[in-house]
Amino acid sequence: MTDHVLTTGKVRRKSLPLTVKFAVATLVLLALAGAGADVLSPYDYRDTDLLARLAPPVFAGGDWSHILGTDEIGRDILTRLLHAIRASLLIAAFGTLFGAVIGTVLGFVAAHFRGWVEHVIMAAVDFQAAVPFIILVLFFMAVVGTGFWIFLLLIGVAGWEVFARLARGLVLSAREQNYVAALEGLSMSWPRIYRRHVLPNIASALIVQLTLNFPATVLLETGLSFLGLGVQPPGTSLGLMLGQGRSFLLQAWWIAVCPGIVIFLTTFSMSILGDWIRDRLDAKTAEH
Amino acid sequence: MLRRPITLRALRLAATLFVVATAVFLMMRTSGDPALAIAGPDAEPAYLEQVRLKWGLDQPLHEQYLVFLGNAFRGDFGQSMASGEGAGALFLARLPATLQLGILSLIISFLGIPLGIIAALRQGTSLDRFVMSFAVMAFSMPNFFLGILFILVFSMHLHLLPSYGSGSWQHLVMPALTLGLSSAGAVARFARSCMLDVLGSTYVLSARARGIPTSRRMLLHALPNAAIPLVTILGFRIGDLVAGAIIVETVFAWPGIGRLLANAVASRDLPVVQVVVLATALTMILANLAVDALYGWLDPRMRR
Numbered sequence: 001m002t003d004h005v006l007t008t009g010k011v012r013r014k015s016l017p018l019t020v021k022f023a024v025a026t027l028v029l030l031a032l033a034g035a036g037a038d039v040l041s042p043y044d045y046r047d048t049d050l051l052a053r054l055a056p057p058v059f060a061g062g063d064w065s066h067i068l069g070t071d072e073i074g075r076d077i078l079t080r081l082l083h084a085i086r087a088s089l090l091i092a093a094f095g096t097l098f099g100a101v102i103g104t105v106l107g108f109v110a111a112h113f114r115g116w117v118e119h120v121i122m123a124a125v126d127f128q129a130a131v132p133f134i135i136l137v138l139f140f141m142a143v144v145g146t147g148f149w150i151f152l153l154l155i156g157v158a159g160w161e162v163f164a165r166l167a168r169g170l171v172l173s174a175r176e177q178n179y180v181a182a183l184e185g186l187s188m189s190w191p192r193i194y195r196r197h198v199l200p201n202i203a204s205a206l207i208v209q210l211t212l213n214f215p216a217t218v219l220l221e222t223g224l225s226f227l228g229l230g231v232q233p234p235g236t237s238l239g240l241m242l243g244q245g246r247s248f249l250l251q252a253w254w255i256a257v258c259p260g261i262v263i264f265l266t267t268f269s270m271s272i273l274g275d276w277i278r279d280r281l282d283a284k285t286a287e288h
Numbered sequence: 289m290l291r292r293p294i295t296l297r298a299l300r301l302a303a304t305l306f307v308v309a310t311a312v313f314l315m316m317r318t319s320g321d322p323a324l325a326i327a328g329p330d331a332e333p334a335y336l337e338q339v340r341l342k343w344g345l346d347q348p349l350h351e352q353y354l355v356f357l358g359n360a361f362r363g364d365f366g367q368s369m370a371s372g373e374g375a376g377a378l379f380l381a382r383l384p385a386t387l388q389l390g391i392l393s394l395i396i397s398f399l400g401i402p403l404g405i406i407a408a409l410r411q412g413t414s415l416d417r418f419v420m421s422f423a424v425m426a427f428s429m430p431n432f433f434l435g436i437l438f439i440l441v442f443s444m445h446l447h448l449l450p451s452y453g454s455g456s457w458q459h460l461v462m463p464a465l466t467l468g469l470s471s472a473g474a475v476a477r478f479a480r481s482c483m484l485d486v487l488g489s490t491y492v493l494s495a496r497a498r499g500i501p502t503s504r505r506m507l508l509h510a511l512p513n514a515a516i517p518l519v520t521i522l523g524f525r526i527g528d529l530v531a532g533a534i535i536v537e538t539v540f541a542w543p544g545i546g547r548l549l550a551n552a553v554a555s556r557d558l559p560v561v562q563v564v565v566l567a568t569a570l571t572m573i574l575a576n577l578a579v580d581a582l583y584g585w586l587d588p589r590m591r592r
Contacts, residue, residue: 127304142561
């Protein structure tokens with residue numbers, strides 16, 4: 001009997017694909033790098049070293065004082081990269097969660113009230129899905145102005161429509177099920193039924209959607225910062241670093257390439273992980 | 289999803305455009321002095337007065353709204369603050385460059401369709417895994433970084449292509465590839481899942497049971513049915529291309545509408561921003577309408 005359990009355990013571990021292991025390892029490393037930015041950084045991220053401007057990284061003929069080289073005013077790339085990872089991951093995590101909460105609440109509201117409330121919410125969802133979000137962001141910025149808090153708010157709203165549609169569908173089908181009818185029969189209040197019983201039942205689908213939305217949020221933040229409309233100097237973000245490095249491609253390609261690789265690794269790993277979790281959950285629901 | 293008759297859809301889409309125009313109008317009128325927004329912050333008081341008169345800014349809001357709609361209908365959206373030219377004219381001058389870039393990248397993104405179908409036919413093989421890895425990589429890759437890598441390799445290292453600007457077909461290669469490739473990844477994934485759905489359907493299985501040869505089964509039974517949902521992706525792609533063009537045109541200094549918009553937002557050139565937003569909404573609405581029409585034409589079940 002124990003033998004049997006051991007083998008299934010082994011088979012399971014084998015079934016974790018190499019790409020997923022790679023993705024998890026990358027994400028853990030990035031999270032650690034961001035969290036430990038202050039401790040790991042060899043310099044202050046605003047410090048300039050004018051004698052070592054545009055110094056190349058170690059693997060391109062540089063020395064160990066600046067492992068990933070320096071930028072046009074001699075700031076250490078590794079230090080800036082660590083701080084940019086922290087800023088970009090925090091903004092993207094906040095943005096994804098905030099949009100998820102707004103969307104999920106609206107989805108619950110639409111599914112509960114039906115009628116015109118549902119019509120209005122779903123019309124907004126359709127509109128949001130039809131117009132590229134970045135266009136709305138840019139229009140809003142042109143009218144209201146740019147600034148960190150406006151930027152954060154706009155990133156936060158991103159992706160709400162996906163969660164609204166998903167939550168609405170899940171709640172509608174949950175309301176057909178016996179456990180909700182039973183709780184309603186026991187005259188439990190609707191907010192309590194939704195919070196304590198429906199939400200835990202549909203949470204896994206929402207979490208999968210979180211992992212699938214995260215890469216898009218990272219791309220939105222870095223893209224806007226790249227255009228100079230997101231995080232402003234002296235702050236730093238992966239997109240901003242890349243945008244600044246663009247002017248020095250000929251002399252110092254590493255300024256742009258280092259943050260670019262990090263953005264790609266982040267979105268790629270999260271997509272792989274999200275796809276894998278979704279496939280696992282789909283397989284599980286298909287079995288039942 | 290239940291598809292409505294095409295005339296009803298068209299009416300609904302016209303209503304959507306109307307809502308967008310109204311939202312744009314309200315946002316512009318409720319944030320600061322609209323005369324300053326139209327004429328620019330450095331305008332002479334006399335000119336400001338002229339603008340107020342022309343746009344009816346001294347009238348109540350609903351009157352202003354009618355003037356706005358009337359002017360918009362005639363293609364008059366005010367003057368660009370940056371150059372003083374008409375915002376509508378600026379937009380039209382940039383349109384051909386964006387259309388060139390957009391159409392070429394749309395064609396490149398359609399390369400994803402055969403890739404996805406091949407992956408579905410060879411499901412589970414290393415070919416399938418290869419195509420799918422390419423797809424995930426393509427849409428995980430930020431297009432501004434891909435563009436910069438292209439510039440580093442093809443312009444600065446190999447000296448094959450110009451790194452920015454426009455004027456010859458060489459200038460178009462890298463922007464179109466950058467914009468098209470990320471889209472191709474998403475298209476490949478979608479094509480694969482459409483094809484897998486069809487391959488698992490009972491009519492394809494029954495065709496197999498009747499002994500119909502594989503090639504005939506794929507060409508006549510599976511492909512036409514997989515094509516129906518694939519059409520919907522056309523509508524989504526156009527939205528993604530518009531969004532991507534903003535960044536890609538900036539990377540390659542391509543003189544299109546995306547760059548016009550990015551610059552206009554940075555300098556808060558509201559008349560120009562307003563034109564681009566309205567035009568984007570119109571394009572998306574027309575694209576969705578075209579998708580619906582194609583849908584009805586492709587799928588006899590919709591023609592009842």
